Amino acid sequence: MKIDKISVDAVRYNPEFGAFETLVRIHDRGHTYSYPAQITASLHVEMDVILRNLAQAAVQTHKAGRKAPADATRIHHAAPTTPYSDGAGSQSLLGRIFGQAAA
Secondary structure, three states, X not given: OOXXXXXXXXXXXXXXXXXXXXXXXXXXXXXXXXXXXXXXXXXXOOHHHXXXXXXXHHHHHHHHHHHOHHHOOOEEEOOOOOOOOOOHHHOOHHHHHHHHHOO
């Protein structure tokens, strides 16, 4: 298996479980797979250690998914996703509510 790239979404701390959580995307042979990843760690752990452990957890799930797909959460993206934009992002919220009359 050759993993081309691993990207990590925003990392959140879940105080209920005392764990860091994120969605990890693995680009493998032209396909993108997404895995929810969670590691239990203290708030004082350095971010690079947290990111490395989250990525390792996702890679382990990715490898297990090849052997037993029923045991792993594996989302395959058929096409790259692009964020939705209605063109209103450049205008402030008040400007959109009141039109151009807001000054």
